[in-house]
Amino acid sequence: MLLLALDTATPAVTVALHDGEAVLASSSQVDARRHGELLLPAVDRVLKEAGLTLDTVTGVVVGVGPGPYTGLRVGLVTAAAFSSALGVPVHGLCTLDGLAYASGIDEPFAVATDARRKEVYWARYEDSRTRVTDAAVDRPAEIAERLAGLPVVGAGARLYPEAFPDARDPEHQSAAALAALAAEKLAAGGEGFLDPLPLYLRRPDAQVPKNYKVVTPK
Amino acid sequence: MAADEPLVLGIETSCDETGVGIVHGTTLLADAVASSVDTHARFGGVVPEIASRAHLEAMVPTIERALKTAGISAKDLDGIAVTAGPGLAGALLVGVSAAKAYAYALGKPLYGVNHLASHICVDQLEHGKLPEPTMALLVSGGHSSLLLSSDITSDVRPMGATIDDAAGEAFDKIARVLDLGFPGGPVIDRLAKEGDPKAIAFPRGLSGSRDPAYDFSFSGLKTAVARWIEAKRAAGEDVPVRDVAASFQEAVVDVLTRKAVRACKDEGVDHLMIGGGVAANSRLRALAQERCERAGIRLRVPRPGLCTDNGAMVAALGSEMVARNRPASDLELSADSSLPVTDPHVPGAHHHDHAHDHDHVHEVSKENLYS
Ligand SMILES: [Zn+2]
Numbered sequence: 001m002l003l004l005a006l007d008t009a010t011p012a013v014t015v016a017l018h019d020g021e022a023v024l025a026s027s028s029q030v031d032a033r034r035h036g037e038l039l040l041p042a043v044d045r046v047l048k049e050a051g052l053t054l055d056t057v058t059g060v061v062v063g064v065g066p067g068p069y070t071g072l073r074v075g076l077v078t079a080a081a082f083s084s085a086l087g088v089p090v091h092g093l094c095t096l097d098g099l100a101y102a103s104g105i106d107e108p109f110a111v112a113t114d115a116r117r118k119e120v121y122w123a124r125y126e127d128s129r130t131r132v133t134d135a136a137v138d139r140p141a142e143i144a145e146r147l148a149g150l151p152v153v154g155a156g157a158r159l160y161p162e163a164f165p166d167a168r169d170p171e172h173q174s175a176a177a178l179a180a181l182a183a184e185k186l187a188a189g190g191e192g193f194l195d196p197l198p199l200y201l202r203r204p205d206a207q208v209p210k211n212y213k214v215v216t217p218k
Numbered sequence: 219m220a221a222d223e224p225l226v227l228g229i230e231t232s233c234d235e236t237g238v239g240i241v242h243g244t245t246l247l248a249d250a251v252a253s254s255v256d257t258h259a260r261f262g263g264v265v266p267e268i269a270s271r272a273h274l275e276a277m278v279p280t281i282e283r284a285l286k287t288a289g290i291s292a293k294d295l296d297g298i299a300v301t302a303g304p305g306l307a308g309a310l311l312v313g314v315s316a317a318k319a320y321a322y323a324l325g326k327p328l329y330g331v332n333h334l335a336s337h338i339c340v341d342q343l344e345h346g347k348l349p350e351p352t353m354a355l356l357v358s359g360g361h362s363s364l365l366l367s368s369d370i371t372s373d374v375r376p377m378g379a380t381i382d383d384a385a386g387e388a389f390d391k392i393a394r395v396l397d398l399g400f401p402g403g404p405v406i407d408r409l410a411k412e413g414d415p416k417a418i419a420f421p422r423g424l425s426g427s428r429d430p431a432y433d434f435s436f437s438g439l440k441t442a443v444a445r446w447i448e449a450k451r452a453a454g455e456d457v458p459v460r461d462v463a464a465s466f467q468e469a470v471v472d473v474l475t476r477k478a479v480r481a482c483k484d485e486g487v488d489h490l491m492i493g494g495g496v497a498a499n500s501r502l503r504a505l506a507q508e509r510c511e512r513a514g515i516r517l518r519v520p521r522p523g524l525c526t527d528n529g530a531m532v533a534a535l536g537s538e539m540v541a542r543n544r545p546a547s548d549l550e551l552s553a554d555s556s557l558p559v560t561d562p563h564v565p566g567a568h569h570h571d572h573a574h575d576h577d578h579v580h581e582v583s584k585e586n587l588y589s
Contacts, residue, residue, distance in 0.1 A: 036553060040315075044322070077315045
């Protein structure tokens with residue numbers, strides 16, 4: 001097994017190689033504005049560090065979000081193109097699940113990432129492997145009560161300390177955690193992956209124009 | 219690898235068409251297009267986020283469809299070309315990311331190319347090698363430019379451009395005033411055939427003796443047409459839609475063809491190519507033909523399917539890049555929503571010698587996440 005994992009749903013552009021036993025190499029850069037520029041060079045770097053080439057990869061793991069759209073699409077289309085060019089499967093995972101897995105927390109908690117527009121993407125977990133709600137997007141104040149007393153993992157927690165006073169690590173997504181989670185799932189029979197389709201959780205901003213603007217001066 | 223007839227796959231996602239073309243030199247092997255135009259219709263224009271979402275959905279299936287149609291294996295390709303700009307930042311990024319991934323996975327050189335230069339180069343698939351130099355009039359919903367190129371892979375010089383609306387945009391806006399839906403080009407073309415182009419004397423923008431010879435302006439025309447219609451409506455009279463369409467269309471194509479022919483004469487160029495979505499307009503084609511003939515200029519207009527945005531045009535330019543040994547792009551290639559027309563392609567960092575390259579990186583990046 002050789003998994004190439006990548007996630008661009010958060011400000012982190014993160015890539016990792018996993019052979020089913022351990023992470024062979026990984027790269028994470030936090031730069032919310034340059035996903036497109038950073039991803040492929042990171043893939044190249046990780047492969048070179050491991051002394052491997054892309055055609056030895058047996059599967060691609062991708063974080064499907066939720067996340068801001070433009071960055072999210074970079075990872076998803078890259079994973080889909082690798083899959084098509086190499087003839088290997090793509091395994092989709094919820095980006096929040098990667099953060100949850102990396103936290104290693106063994107009690108109920110939540111994950112929250114920055115959704116901009118004063119909102120967070122979030123979900124609740126029973127433990128680091130078990131998500132108990134669908135990912136959602138809300139204003140911190142609207143969910144603070146429901147998550148009261150729970151540790152909250154991810155950058156969304158740090159951004160809104162009033163709503164989430166018990167912020168926990170990690171702050172950023174890592175493809176290494178995503179790859180390890182995928183390897184675990186594959187070893188257990190390959191259940192529980194998502195289709196590699198984006199979780200936007202919001203409709204596109206678009207308004208139907210009411211009427212054309214009259215140009216005749218009143 | 220075939221030195222003079224490279225096999226290249228081209229990806230175009232600068233606006234609302236997901237296009238993938240495959241060419242072998244100047245021979246078109248496949249031209250697969252998935253359009254999201256219907257989704258945008260009710261908004262009266264292209265909504266960037268809707269376009270980007272549609273590109274992601276359609277991207278890989280469209281590439282696979284093109285490969286199947288061409289009957290080739292991706293392993294046989296000599297290169298992968300992609301529109302690096304100009305265009306909608308988020309939309310471009312889907313194509314650029316896909317192209318990089320394919321190029322990397324297949325070990326093929328990557329060519330980030332200019333959308334406008336591609337519109338010119340596509341004519342090679344229809345009429346053979348581009349004459350050098352070539353004068354090109356590019357008219358669409360996004361651009362109205364007059365360009366002169368002595369080598370489509372390295373030298374594209376802007377002669378003139380619109381100072382306000384693009385020609386295609388004017389068609390869309392007038393169609394909206396007349397309640398004809400979106401896009402406006404085809405329906406106005408159709409109605410105009412039954413109208414009188416001389417019925418109403420609409421203004422010809424920037425046509426005075428002291429105006430810039432090759433620049434265009436359609437904003438004043440658009441306002442004049444809207445006012446004329448509003449005056450009719452205010453007076454309780456019927457709006458003669460066919461005559462308005464014909465007279466408006468005539469004003470647009472009159473200016474476009476007059477300036478294009480003049481540029482050819484001034485520069486001593488005996489070929490004119492017309493590309494972009496508005497090149498599908500039947501009156502533009504007819505009037506250009508008439509005026510070119512009178513001036514002794516050979517007119518080259520690709521068939522409508524190659525005039526609108528498509529992947530074949532990107533592949534055509536990519537193939538020319540390979541044939542002429544132009545340096546490939548590198549894996550850091552970014553989508554550049556305002557890539558200057560003077561850059562036919564975006565060579566890798568080792569070849570960066572254009573000062574402006576760096577100005578554009580952040581301009582694109584602003585929109586990178588949330589557009
Ligand atoms: Zn175009």
